[in-house]
Amino acid sequence: MDDCWIKTPLGHAHIVGDIDGISSVSIHDYSSELSTEIPESLLDCVTQLKAYFNSNLKSFDLKLNPEGTSFQKKVWRALERIPYGTSLSYLQLSKQLGDPKAIRAVANANGKNPLWIIVPCHRVIGSDGSLTGYAGGLHRKQWLLNHESEAKQQSLF
Known part of the structure; x- marks a missing residue:
């Protein structure tokens, strides 16, 4: 699994996923360190989250792969x-x-x-x-x- 940390207006977002899709995005008041490089498998997610926070995106178009019942x-x-x-x-x-x-x-x-x-x-x-x-x-x-x-x-x- 790939992961990265990005800064958002609400805190640091931790994104986890791979070529099968994004499995989790969580928000935290802290992180060990913001990512300087974004794995290719997470790049679309990071780009779309930034667009959302800049009011340039209203609907996400991502491959998702969450674990759940x-x-x-x-x-x-x-x-x-x-x-x-x-x-x-x-x-x-x-x-x-x-x-x-x-x-x-x-x-x-x-x-x-x-x-x-x-x-x-x-x-x-x-x-x-x-x-x-x-x-x-x-x-x-x-x-x-x-x-x-x-x-x-x-x-x-």
């Missing part, structure tokens, strides 16, 4: 279909997957998503509109939702 992968595929700039509740996502009673299982699979930002678990919120748990921290979830908002707050000063 078949149910988790089903939930992660559903997450990929949530459009940029929108959000769903866990209940809405459960209904889309055909079982509104599976809300806890869906939330658990969402929380195990190994592909930060690329599989947009940050777009899932509570039924009351509240920000609910997020592995990267609620401050990052709020930042990502604001970043994707079409009506970005303009500063007067």
Whole structure:
């Protein structure tokens, strides 16, 4: 497996993958060292993440290869279909997957998503509109939702 560390506005992202696809992208407040060379197998991912953070990309087009159960992968595929700039509740996502009673299982699979930002678990919120748990921290979830908002707050000063 190849890996690299890159700087993002939200911390250091650790990207892991190989020719079979990207297996994980995680965010950290630290890293041992940012990568000076990016492995070829991760170059598209790094390029697309930078474009996303520069507001030049709304949808990722990467070969993905995450490890997970078949149910988790089903939930992660559903997450990929949530459009940029929108959000769903866990209940809405459960209904889309055909079982509104599976809300806890869906939330658990969402929380195990190994592909930060690329599989947009940050777009899932509570039924009351509240920000609910997020592995990267609620401050990052709020930042990502604001970043994707079409009506970005303009500063007067």
